[in-house]
Amino acid sequence: MDSLEQLTARQALIVTDHFMVKTGFVDRVKSHLDRNNIPNIVFADVESDPSLDTVTNGTRLLLQNKADLVIALGGGSPIDAAKAMIYFAHKASDDVLKPTLVAIPTTSGTGSEVTDISVVTDKVKEIKIPLRDELLIPDMAILDARFTRSLPPAITAATGMDVLTHAIEAYTSRQANAFTSIYAKYAIRYVFDYLLRAYRNGDDMEARENMLLGSCMAGMAFNNSGLGITHSIAHSLGGIFHVPHGLANAVILPYVIRFNSFDVGLRYQEIAQMLSLPAATVEEGSASLIQAIFDMNESMGIPTRIGSLKIEEDAFTNHADVIARNVLEDICTGGNPRRPSHSDILKLLKEAW
Numbered sequence: 001m002d003s004l005e006q007l008t009a010r011q012a013l014i015v016t017d018h019f020m021v022k023t024g025f026v027d028r029v030k031s032h033l034d035r036n037n038i039p040n041i042v043f044a045d046v047e048s049d050p051s052l053d054t055v056t057n058g059t060r061l062l063l064q065n066k067a068d069l070v071i072a073l074g075g076g077s078p079i080d081a082a083k084a085m086i087y088f089a090h091k092a093s094d095d096v097l098k099p100t101l102v103a104i105p106t107t108s109g110t111g112s113e114v115t116d117i118s119v120v121t122d123k124v125k126e127i128k129i130p131l132r133d134e135l136l137i138p139d140m141a142i143l144d145a146r147f148t149r150s151l152p153p154a155i156t157a158a159t160g161m162d163v164l165t166h167a168i169e170a171y172t173s174r175q176a177n178a179f180t181s182i183y184a185k186y187a188i189r190y191v192f193d194y195l196l197r198a199y200r201n202g203d204d205m206e207a208r209e210n211m212l213l214g215s216c217m218a219g220m221a222f223n224n225s226g227l228g229i230t231h232s233i234a235h236s237l238g239g240i241f242h243v244p245h246g247l248a249n250a251v252i253l254p255y256v257i258r259f260n261s262f263d264v265g266l267r268y269q270e271i272a273q274m275l276s277l278p279a280a281t282v283e284e285g286s287a288s289l290i291q292a293i294f295d296m297n298e299s300m301g302i303p304t305r306i307g308s309l310k311i312e313e314d315a316f317t318n319h320a321d322v323i324a325r326n327v328l329e330d331i332c333t334g335g336n337p338r339r340p341s342h343s344d345i346l347k348l349l350k351e352a353w
């Protein structure tokens with residue numbers, strides 16, 4: 001946090017949510033800026049899954065105040081919103097110099113502090129719009145585990161499983177390479193070693209710190225390797241049924257591994273071996289990994305099926321076709337190691353229901 005005092009800026013804009021204001025975290029950031037004599041204003045209206053409307057309002061504020069420093073403080077949502085605001089401000093006028101973006105994640109989940117991706121939600125069309133541009137890469141990420149200490153267990157669980165999904169999908173992606181695989185593998189290790197500890201005891205700062213590192217490493221991996229259809233399905237479930245991103249990933253991941261394992265079982269076997277799970281054959285490795293994920297979900301009260309996510313069965317059945325279409329068009333599907341067809345997705349959704 002002290003690095004905030006080394007920045008120079010004419011006007012700072014803090015992008016965050018009301019919870020961060022209430023906890024006093026925003027004041028903590030402000031005090032560093034005040035000490036550095038940087039005038040600052042706060043935009044605290046970011047909701048979870050930031051909407052286009054919110055981003056538009058924030059962009060207006062950014063342009064009106066000619067902010068040259070943007071500090072995104074919060075979970076994935078405020079960071080994604082800040083990135084989208086910078087993107088749209090830049091598109092609105094070529095005269096706008098790109099503000100410096102500092103990301104301070106307060107959950108260990110999205111890895112958004114090191115990626116060039118932002119996801120905003122079009123609430124009218126019920127879809128998530130991923131933005132991807134070099135402009136979106138934060139100039140600085142501050143990893144301070146103290147911010148994650150007060151996260152309630154359910155959020156720790158869901159965001160932690162998002163990290164695991166990033167790491168496993170990055171490791172098995174079509175665009176994976178030796179460098180992304182190293183980061184992905186380490187991140188998987190960290191989640192298996194520390195997530196349950198952080199879930200059971202939020203004050204376990206060693207676990208909190210390592211989950212924050214794991215989240216950042218997984219972000220570095222998938223930013224270069226892409227993801228897979230667990231994310232594509234989670235995006236659609238989030239857009240239509242408002243299932244939180246990490247929770248959707250946690251539930252779907254084992255089913256996607258089963259679907260992919262016919263093609264890339266070897267990669268799952270490697271992960272299982274690293275985790276010292278039974279993995280004498282490719283089949284055994286995939287099966288052990290799937291079971292380990294189910295077990296971890298269960299230990300943290302995460303359901304094993306989509307049907308337990310407070311979604312009406314009729315509504316789900318009626319939307320299955322739309323979900324399958326969304327999945328095939330999703331930006332993440334290209335990274336999936338096995339090319340799914342429309343009917344593959346329908347089958348997978350049925351299995352996971």
Ligand SMILES: [Zn+2]
Pocket residue numbers: 110162165166231245249
């Ligand atoms: Zn994710």
